[in-house]
Amino acid sequence: MSTPCTRCNIKPSTYHREYSGERLCPDCFKETVLDRVKRTINKYKMFEWDSRIAIGVSGGKDSLVLLHLLHMIESVRPKAELIAVCIDEGVSGYRDEALRLAEINCRKLDIEMHTLSFSDFFHETMDEIAVKERELGACSYCGVLRRRALNEAAKQVDADRLATGHNLDDMAQSVLLNILRGDTNRIDSFNPGGQQLGEYVRRVKPLCEVPERETTYYAFIDNMEFQSLPCPYADEAMRSDARRFLNQMEHKRPGIKFAVYQTGLKIRGTREGQVMNRCEICGAPTTGKICRTCELTNS
């Protein structure tokens, strides 16, 4: 028998938050996650009262939890609009299941869903890219192209914000990876609240302070269906190392992921207002002469 919830003191607790010492029942757990996401949105001024928000939905647990939370949060703002944008990278089998899950959830919440495929936008699928001779791992290509495709999909639906399901673990891993790679540009631009860069739709990360264990547990107690197939091209060796290291540290010293994330916020620069270059090929904002998408698609 578990101890009573430390928040409501009535129902039995089902989840122990080691970093805060809380023991929560399912209702209080969900309320505290919702409250944290609301606070994050306010802290970074992510949305306006009448924002048209594109939600990047992959069909995975994080993006589905984000879809459900934003539906709850924005439903009290009659002028705010939500629309799900999904990217079909063209990975046979894997993405079919994910898109089906995205569709089920969008229908349940009565949220319109817009899909953009790699084959339509880049004239190539991930399956085709994966069999080519290439310098980088498949994840590196997919990540860059997906980011561009999400922006394009958000533009196509006239959104002024693009919300993605990046969680605290993703953020802490990125801080660590950027330091390990010495990528000062990315360290400088670390910003969960995003910023307006040319015609890029402002990207925001409302789950940036919710640990991945908690998005998973939220999806579990909300009876969401989980993806059963891992991506066949998952090969992010360095990110996996960072994830393993942070998980082991978190196990020994609960709260370390929050500390790494906060460090990222403290050491970043302030790029707001800085003039970016335009990609010489596609015109997208970039820090160099050619944007990463064009570098990869033309290599």
Added chain:
Amino acid sequence: MRIRVRMMGVLSKAQGNKEIFLELPDDSTVGTAIKTIISRNEVLKEVLWDTEVDSPSPNALIMLNGVEIKNLQGTDTPLMPDQELVLLSVVHGG
């Protein structure tokens, strides 16, 4: 005793079944059940168990009758007949 084990997400694919039933000795714990499962399947072992510290991987979310085992006595939590263990990978399918 007999318990039900439900695998969710990528674990169900690795196991080949969404649920299995385990026959275990009467004094079994959550740890006994997990070790029985991973002894039969290398993929599940990789996802569920951290061999360096000989405990469940931080990437695994393990629930006994809906309660996360860290909210109980972890892998030392005693099992009762007909209880349900749910295993879930935190990482895949994000």
